[in-house]
Amino acid sequence: MSGLQPDDWAMNDTGRAPTAEVEGAVAAPVPIEGIRGKLTRDAPLAKLVWFKSGGHADWLFEPADLDDLRDFLARLDGQLPVMALGLGSNMIIRDGGVPGVVIKLGKAFAKVEVRDDHVIACGAGAHGILVSSTARDAGVAGLEFLRGIPGTVGGFVRMNGGAYGKETADILIDCDVVMPDGAFLTLPVTDLRYSYRHSALPDGATVVAARFQGASGDPAAIGAEMDRIAQAREQSQPIRTKTGGSTFKNPEGHKAWQLVDAAGCRGLKMGGAQVSEKHTNFMINTGDATSADIEGLGEEVKHRVYAHFGVELEWEIQRVGRP
Numbered sequence: 001m002s003g004l005q006p007d008d009w010a011m012n013d014t015g016r017a018p019t020a021e022v023e024g025a026v027a028a029p030v031p032i033e034g035i036r037g038k039l040t041r042d043a044p045l046a047k048l049v050w051f052k053s054g055g056h057a058d059w060l061f062e063p064a065d066l067d068d069l070r071d072f073l074a075r076l077d078g079q080l081p082v083m084a085l086g087l088g089s090n091m092i093i094r095d096g097g098v099p100g101v102v103i104k105l106g107k108a109f110a111k112v113e114v115r116d117d118h119v120i121a122c123g124a125g126a127h128g129i130l131v132s133s134t135a136r137d138a139g140v141a142g143l144e145f146l147r148g149i150p151g152t153v154g155g156f157v158r159m160n161g162g163a164y165g166k167e168t169a170d171i172l173i174d175c176d177v178v179m180p181d182g183a184f185l186t187l188p189v190t191d192l193r194y195s196y197r198h199s200a201l202p203d204g205a206t207v208v209a210a211r212f213q214g215a216s217g218d219p220a221a222i223g224a225e226m227d228r229i230a231q232a233r234e235q236s237q238p239i240r241t242k243t244g245g246s247t248f249k250n251p252e253g254h255k256a257w258q259l260v261d262a263a264g265c266r267g268l269k270m271g272g273a274q275v276s277e278k279h280t281n282f283m284i285n286t287g288d289a290t291s292a293d294i295e296g297l298g299e300e301v302k303h304r305v306y307a308h309f310g311v312e313l314e315w316e317i318q319r320v321g322r323p
Helices: 067-075 128-139 144-148 154-161 221-236 256-262 292-308
Strands: 038-044 056-062 081-084 091-093 098-104 112-115 119-123 172-178 184-190 206-213 273-275 283-285 318-320
Touching: 067 172, 067 206, 098 128, 112 128, 119 128, 128 144, 128 154, 128 221, 144 221, 154 206, 172 221, 221 318, 273 292, 283 292
Parallel strands: 056 098, 081 098, 091 318
Antiparallel strands: 038 056, 112 119, 119 206, 172 184, 172 206, 273 283
16 A cells, blocks of 8 residues: 555656646746756646645746756756655645745656665655665665655655654665755755754755665565554554645654644534544545645644643644745
């Protein structure tokens, strides 16, 4: 069970390098001669995030490969804000859309390979399940927890993604990023200054690759642990709904879901958004929720938890764009 939803981009990606085009014959923000990726103006983003809500990107760029991405960003040279979008599993795209350029990495950035000394090298677009499965098949232990995070390597690196007692900081060796001006940097894990669900990566930096350190392990035991994680997710989380992953970070000494539940928010609704009955630290789009519904519901939950317990919940879900 992959955790993918039926209309997620990965299930429809042919793997072919796109050709450069600007829909509607509208002038591009930079000269595009020689750019091999796909550049789309006023691109809808709702279909690219798990909540299936939100507005458009001013521009969506899907680079053909690393050189294409660097070329495009060098031409842009910081003139517009840049945001990388992974699987969209832990993100609210606000209804007013995202200013500047959204970067969507495709198959060229989704490769995973096993290197010497139990190192797993990954493109930033690789899914957690592909990374952990590749490690399992090679007898590399320590990456099983990635099976339980619905997202891509780029998101894990930026947000210090974690689950089931481990997090990205425990396994990351270093990562490659492209800066808003096209500059290419390799950053060791110490430069990211990781904390709980946070890194020091600049907002405009696009993660393009990472190396993870594993250890020798038995493929059967690794697979059994991955199966345990998958079953735990299935039983405890509303993964077959339009959701966005864990809504709030766990406050010091508390579990966010317990606070939300004890504040009487289980099943609470606002418009088409609802606090999950199955796991109260998840919100779901019941069918027609706007991003304003979803974010507003989260803020109401925060208010109620603070009123009951004096604890200020902090968003774990990223909220981006114009209201």
